[in-house]
Amino acid sequence: MFFDDRLATVLRHRAASENAARTQFRQLLDLLGNRKYGRDESLIAAAWLRLGALGEQIPAADRARMVAEPGWRFRSPELAAHLAEDEPEVASAALSRADLTEDDWEALIPRLPIRARGFLRLRRDLPEGAVVILERLGIRDRGLPQPTASADETEAQSSGATERAEVSDFPAAEVDLREAETPAPPETAPVDESIEQPIEQLGQGPSAFPDLAKEADKSVDPDSDLMPMSPHPVETPPPSQPRSAVEGEKSEITALVERIAQFRRDREAGVPPVDNSPQLPLGEMPEKNKRGITGFGFATDAAGRIEWADPAVAPMVIGKRLVPARRLGDDAPVDAMARAFSRQQPIENAPRTLDGAPQITGQWVIDAQPRFARSGGRFHGYVGRFRRPAPEGMVDPRAAAEADRIRQLLHELRTPVNALQGFAEVIQQQLFGPAPHEYRAMAAAIAGDAARILAGFDELERLARLESGNARPAEGSCDFAAIIGPMTEQIQQVLAPRMAGLDLTRETSGPMILNIEEGDAETLAWRVLATLAGACAAGETIALTLSHGEGQAILTCQLPADLISQDDIFAAQTRQTNAAGLSAGLFGAGFSLRLARAEVRAAGGVLEVKDDRLTVRLPLLTEVAGANSETSTIKRSEAGIKQG
Known part of the structure; x- marks a missing residue:
């Protein structure tokens, strides 16, 4: 701009x-x-x-x-x-x-x-x-100032203070003066004014605390210097005085008597006094919880000793070593981090246990890179970061972020491919007018290629969601044996012209009920069988074995020679398959098998390659169709957590 x-x-x-x-x-x-x-x-x-x-x-x-x-x-x-x-x-x-x-x-x-x-x-x-x-500038307090007291409130407080001073000649001498100055809660029960009561009986009438008043009377020792209250009656106020004043006067005296008794009981029982003083403005707000240390940056010297760290943890970790010091004659380090340190190589996801202050004690994971001098290339140590390991069962944040980036990239790629497919279909179907047949044929080919590309994008997105723990096969009920049998015969018809085929052997009879929706189970089975069949050479026969045991349905497949010769059977590739009509997908057999492995793991099973054989193990829902199996459901949920 x-x-x-x-x-x-x-x-x-x-x-x-x-x-x-x-x-x-x-x-x-x-x-x-x-x-x-x-x-x-x-x-x-x-x-x-x-x-x-x-x-x-x-x-x-x-x-x-x-x-x-x-x-x-x-x-x-x-x-x-x-x-x-x-x-x-x-x-x-x-x-x-x-x-x-x-x-x-x-x-x-x-x-x-x-x-x-x-x-x-x-x-x-x-x-x-x-x-x-x-x-x-004097901006110190976030709370509002106390409101100014009115004239009536000031007069009531002064009269209450006078009454408390008159009563303080007897047991109040033993009471904390700060407690006596605290206003008592208002009396809720009505006071009977038909008779005159001595002060000592005010807590026994209609008081809200009759039991406390009785205990207060019993707790007074007659031999002590603390004499009971005077039995002289309280003068009845003149009729012009409002009734609320009488109730307030009696309630304050009653509350004071009760607090004196409570003080004596607490002192005898050894209970520490409670601070009833009013709190400061906003003092009742709880303190914010201090967040624990989940990670910090660091730098080491050439010997592996931490010489710098984030200021919050520097006093606790400076001086600690990444790896123990080596001495002459020691064997080669066995620990992966020690081996990487001795070779001055990057350290990735290395576990480390720290001791010391409570904030740093425990398990950590280290990611660090070596640093060298600009001139001469001398090794100066490592610079990196300590981080707490993810709790068990949680998805790795980095894997989830990588999967999210892949999904965003695929979303951006789908837009132009959808546009190409739409324009190609317009030309091929002559929606805007007649077009030459040659152009229509080219448009049909472009539309077909775009459809295959979009299908590949869907597989990429599904793999990213499965490996990040954001997707899993839909739950349901299906017979795995009833799916494998007809599907094998269908693929056999495609391989027959090339003298190749699939040889299925069932070691056990009866249904094999899985806790997977039938459509997802068919997609999984087709992905595995079609990928293996697509890699078959002419005249090659693949042996399949279907059985069940230990609560699992087991499908064992012999690998074709083309897949056996590969270094990584799960690696993606773009070369075309040999079998016409059977496609392993846009990214080849390795990617399809990797996607199948992710689907099996999400379903609670295992897909593994060992001794030139591919084995698929899926947990059975029941041994008899229609009954639920709690064990298989638990295994599936645990496997779904572990895959993250």
């Missing part, structure tokens, strides 16, 4: 409707929020004026919601200062969303209104310099 005219384009349009105003407000936020806009100053001034005018049209709540959206860049301190002057919700959203450098924060904070500075205390990612400036 040689000329950035986005701001001029936005200002050229008038926001005639409400939706247009909101859209233009978002556009101006995105353009003005970029620190390096580098445009004409007159356009910038016009943009600020337009932003202010739009702010008057759009409600504050909507503007705050648009400012808080994560889809735009907010790197401009000028925009932060502008929005901080708006309504509180807009200012809060802007200062919570701004992504500024430390220098920008230090220059912006003194310019902010005092109200807006308080919003910054809600952030935990501010640079250290910004925090220092906030402390210097």
